Amino acid sequence: MTATQVIRSEWTKIRSVASTVWTLSLAVVVTIALGMLISALSRNEFDGMDRGTRVSFDPTFISFAGMSLGQLAMIVFGVLVVSNEYSTGMIRTSLAAVPQRGTFLFSKIAVAAGLALVVGTATSFAAFFLGQAMLGEHRASIGDQGVLRAVIGGGLYMTLIAVFSMGVAAMLRSPMLSLGILMPFFFLISTVLGNVEATEKVGRYLPDQAGSRVMQVVTPVGDDTPYGPWGGLAIMAVWTVAALAGGYLLLRRRDA
Known part of the structure; x- marks a missing residue:
């Protein structure tokens, strides 16, 4: 099969599996709804904030508060895209049809990443505009310095979360094992390392903490992070490439 045929095949697989469609839909709904809720609460609490909190107030980043749960759905999407064929046994048929394993894996990832980028970008823009509507007079404008970068970055962040999860799933093959590692990693280990003084300098280099920097417009008071939004x-992105490389190497070396 040619690369174009493999890509078409992978597109058919993804859109025909209900679970992948539902997880992307959930990512959209949760990210936007929670962002609107937190934005509305922030507007009501703004007058009661102290001066330091107001100085660090970042209306753009607040509208992305739902990303914390939206990325959960993106992780599930990334894992299911890769590991569904292992759990059903269809991987043997797929590799028989496409013996070039690199072509097989990266066609699958390319299709899923493209879909995640479209959904993630649309979600990021929607979360921003609806979140700002909830903030009222405290809102930011898309034309303000750094805001457009943050909104576009939100879509890229969601895409990289999904692709990183695909790489991990390609290494582990099992959906349960992949989710059992990724969920605690992002929602427990990363949070603990980033909030404990002894480990916070390590935590800031974890993929979610580093990547979320691109969605910030206002730098918090006392923040000494040594890299900027794009950094x-x-x-x-380096974490993501490493996960994909690991998945590719293991796919080449072992049986289906």
Whole structure:
């Protein structure tokens, strides 16, 4: 099969599996709804904030508050795209049809990443505009310095989360094992390392903490992070490339 045929095949697989469609839909709904809720609460609490909190107030980043749960759905999407064929046994048929394993894996990832980018970017823009509507007079404008970068970065962040998860799933093959590692990594280990003084300098180089930097417009008071928004996204991209490389190498070396 040619690369074009493989890509078409992978597109058919993804759109025909209900679970992948539902997880992307959930990512959209949760990210936007939670962002609107937190934005509305922030507007009501703004007058009661102290001066330091107001100085660090970042209306753009607040509208992305739902990303914390939206990325959960993106992780599930990334894992299911790769590991569904292993759990059903269809991987043997797929590799028999496409013996070039690199072509097989990266066609699958290219299709899923493209879909995640479209959904993630649309979600990021929607979360921003609806979140700002909830903030009222405290809102930011898309034309303000750094705001457009943050909104575009939000879509890239969601895409990289999904692709990183695909790489991990390609290494582990099992959906349960992949989710059992990724969920605690992002929602427990990363949070603990980033909030404990002894480990916070390590935590800031983890993919989610580094990548989320691109969505920030206002730098918090006392923040001494040694990289900027695009630098943080680059760190996240390095993690993603490493996960994909690991998945590719293991796919080449072992049986289906």
